Amino acid sequence: MTGNAVTESTGFCSDAWTATAASRAAIDALPFVVTLGDGSLDSGRFAYYLAQDTFYLDDYARALAAAAVKAPNGADLAFFAKSAHTAIEVEQDLHRTHVRDLAAYQRSPTCVGYTSYLLGVAHTRGYAELVAALLPCFWIYQDVGTRLLAAAGDLSGHPYGDWIGTYADEEFARSTARVCEIADRTAAVADPATLDRMHEAFARATAWEWMFWDAAWRQEGWPPQG
Template structure:
């Protein structure tokens, strides 16, 4: 069985929980209150800037120039496509420069990014891709499932269009194929560690919706 198939099966319960989370279903039917989406956008901008750094660490840890180049291209994708989408959302949501400069990540955003940095600093490229792959793959599956949805809110329609698009599908498949190729060359202990990391990221993806939905803050 392909390693990616094994990961997808192992993560199925937490991915199903993401598909049916009220934050996600609220984007699909347009009922999600905008203040919760704003909390998501602020935290996600932080998340994506860390994600790009982790992708760059993947470029540095790759063992051939082609892969370094591709991981660096993915950094540009995060910056040019996803973070610029957030810039647009920030304008539409009226997020001020002051709000952005004084923003501090919520506990879940901080914990999830710390998990990715841990994989990047302690592992090899396979560990990095295992930790970041749910970010690509889960969003693509959500984008695909939501394609038929036509929420009244324009921001939600744009969000759905971005993640269900062909450009994103190609990037996701490229990282799945890369991880499968690496998994063939490492030990079973490595594969088990990568699987644990993939599952932790999958659970954090669920918690990230929940963080935004509940407008999570530090308790003290």
């Protein structure tokens, strides 16, 4: 679990992380992630990605808010409510720097698919499954950001240093560890069927993360209409 905030888990998170090793290796190998790390990523592709991320985070914040509503205790409620607010703040800070005209973009098919999946889980499934579906966005971004920072070293002059710094940040690592702690605690009291659904949700959301970055590299659009 190199580059990871979560090194203590011996429960759900450890098992889910191991089970998705192939998907995560595929993410690491994506041209978008490789060129993001070395700074050679085309600025148009990055702007497209951040526009899609703006659309995504709007709905991800709603899913986090749903987790707050479903939370079984006040501490988890407060954490997910704060995380929903933070998602919007991150969106505003990063995206105003790199995206000149958000109106020039529309939600990609992959963005629609991923957010529809998360909101579907938020509105039709239980707390345990929702937590598992929300976790990859935290954990994969923290892992990628931390390892890109380690590879880049000094971010001064890096065209995407603000993005890398955001997700390699210690506060974001603490938030990731907190979601993992919640997932482990929730899974520990889950029945076998619920635990299976948690693993399925984690794997599905991890796959969507791969698709999201791949779509950004291709600047995915919709087929011609009419």
